[in-house]
Amino acid sequence: MKSLRLLVPLAVFLVIVAFLLAGLTRDPREVPSPLVGAPAPAFSLVQLHDPAKRLGTADMRGEVWLLNVWASWCVSCRVEHPLLVQLAQAKVVPVVGLNYKDKNDEGKAWLAQHGNPYRVSVVDSDGRVGIDWGVYGVPETFVVDKRGIVRYKQIGPLTVEALEKKILPLVRDLQKS
Amino acid sequence: MRLRGTLLLLVAALIVASAWAQGGAAFDARLQALEKELRCLVCQNQTLADSSAGLAEDLRREVRTLALSGKTDAEIKAFLVARYGDFVLYEPPVKATTWVLWFGPFALLAGGAFVWAMILRKRRSPAGSAAPASDAEPRPDAMARARALLDDTPAPN
Numbered sequence: 001m002k003s004l005r006l007l008v009p010l011a012v013f014l015v016i017v018a019f020l021l022a023g024l025t026r027d028p029r030e031v032p033s034p035l036v037g038a039p040a041p042a043f044s045l046v047q048l049h050d051p052a053k054r055l056g057t058a059d060m061r062g063e064v065w066l067l068n069v070w071a072s073w074c075v076s077c078r079v080e081h082p083l084l085v086q087l088a089q090a091k092v093v094p095v096v097g098l099n100y101k102d103k104n105d106e107g108k109a110w111l112a113q114h115g116n117p118y119r120v121s122v123v124d125s126d127g128r129v130g131i132d133w134g135v136y137g138v139p140e141t142f143v144v145d146k147r148g149i150v151r152y153k154q155i156g157p158l159t160v161e162a163l164e165k166k167i168l169p170l171v172r173d174l175q176k177s
Numbered sequence: 178m179r180l181r182g183t184l185l186l187l188v189a190a191l192i193v194a195s196a197w198a199q200g201g202a203a204f205d206a207r208l209q210a211l212e213k214e215l216r217c218l219v220c221q222n223q224t225l226a227d228s229s230a231g232l233a234e235d236l237r238r239e240v241r242t243l244a245l246s247g248k249t250d251a252e253i254k255a256f257l258v259a260r261y262g263d264f265v266l267y268e269p270p271v272k273a274t275t276w277v278l279w280f281g282p283f284a285l286l287a288g289g290a291f292v293w294a295m296i297l298r299k300r301r302s303p304a305g306s307a308a309p310a311s312d313a314e315p316r317p318d319a320m321a322r323a324r325a326l327l328d329d330t331p332a333p334n
Contacts (some may be wrong), residue, residue, distance in 0.1 A: 034262045133227035134260040
């Protein structure tokens, strides 16, 4: 009985250690999005390369697609860009680019320089649509299913690991359904 | 006569202007208070009011627009929570997943107080529970062992 009681502080200590260890493995910059599982916020925006045309969430109905938020001023967008270009070449899933708070000329020049993986890029110059999508750290990538429900959100640059382990399997699953 | 008219006009203009300024000041104060309860998601330990990040500016503009369109503070908060999650609120809502956060410290305090009270009670209570054999004769074998220990204690160094 006495020895059991002596173990109590140890048990409390271990619980605290467990909490702190779990905390270490998490990235506090990744805020879980309330959008996952909810309908994608609707938009209809002017296209970057053809300002006469628009593209919106309604146009993507019936397809599984990715929304990639990018900007020419965004440094980590360069990191993920080659992956997006590869993804576009593999033609697995259409990617719509949301050119977030950027200048059109700079955005176009950036794509000309680094390659354009997007089916279409749309212009969100004042970041309003970004706010609707809960964007806070460019680049961000959303997976949207055929019915227009957001299924996944990647905060920060895409990685090979995230693509292969999460995004691509999810996309294939959603394309089947 | 003309002077009086001008004066009257001036006074009226002053009254209107001050009333407008006060309304504006009250509105600004409300926005300020609201922005202090909202977190900037880019620089996470700053409020929207304090942050100079681009997104914070956009969100402040958004909050102002919503407030101007007659939305209440609660509606504005709901708007942001729907987009960014509870994390935008500096004061997290009380719900099942935040019970530990809200009540955990009080539970710990109560637990500590309970243990403390138990210790105090034990200390205060005479003999009884603490040392049941204290007023009885010590057991003979214990006496013998104590004596043996006392007799040949080797110098510790």
